[in-house]
Amino acid sequence: MLNDIVPKLPMRDKAKTLEFYINLGFQVFGSPDYDDYLMVQKDNIQIHFFKFEALEPKENYGQVYIRTDDIDGLYRSMLERNLAIHPNGSLQVKPWGQKEFSMLDPDSNLLTFGQTMT
Known part of the structure; x- marks a missing residue:
C-alpha cells in the first residue's frame, strides 16, 4: 500500500532555497548538515532538494502540486508577506474543479497550491 510521497527537486544554492521555503512557512526537517541536500516540512508535507549547481532555471521543469484545505487563507498570507x-498563476477556479495559484522558487521549480471546490 502506498501512503506518502516526497518530491525531490533540484536546487543550485541551499541557503537561497532554504530562505525561500522558510518564508513560505516551512521548517528544516532532519539534519541540516548536508551541503548537497535539504529537507523542509510544513504541516503534513515534506519537500526534499538535491544540489544541482549546473541547473539552468529557464530549463527546469520541476513541479509540485500541493493540496490544501484553506486555499484562500494561504493565498492571502502569501500576498501579505509580499x-x-x-x-x-493568480488564484482562480480551474475548469477541472480546483481553486489554485502558483509560484516559482529560486530555481524555477513550480509550486501549485490547490483545493478541490465541491
Whole structure:
C-alpha cells in the first residue's frame, strides 16, 4: 500500500532555497548538515532538494502540486508577506474543479497550491 510521497527537486544554492521555503512557512526537517541536500516540512508535507549547481532555471521543469484545505487563507498570507505569485498563476477556479495559484522558487521549480471546490 502506498501512503506518502516526497518530491525531490533540484536546487543550485541551499541557503537561497532554504530562505525561500522558510518564508513560505516551512521548517528544516532532519539534519541540516548536508551541503548537497535539504529537507523542509510544513504541516503534513515534506519537500526534499538535491544540489544541482549546473541547473539552468529557464530549463527546469520541476513541479509540485500541493493540496490544501484553506486555499484562500494561504493565498492571502502569501500576498501579505509580499511573496511573488507566478504571473500566470493568480488564484482562480480551474475548469477541472480546483481553486489554485502558483509560484516559482529560486530555481524555477513550480509550486501549485490547490483545493478541490465541491
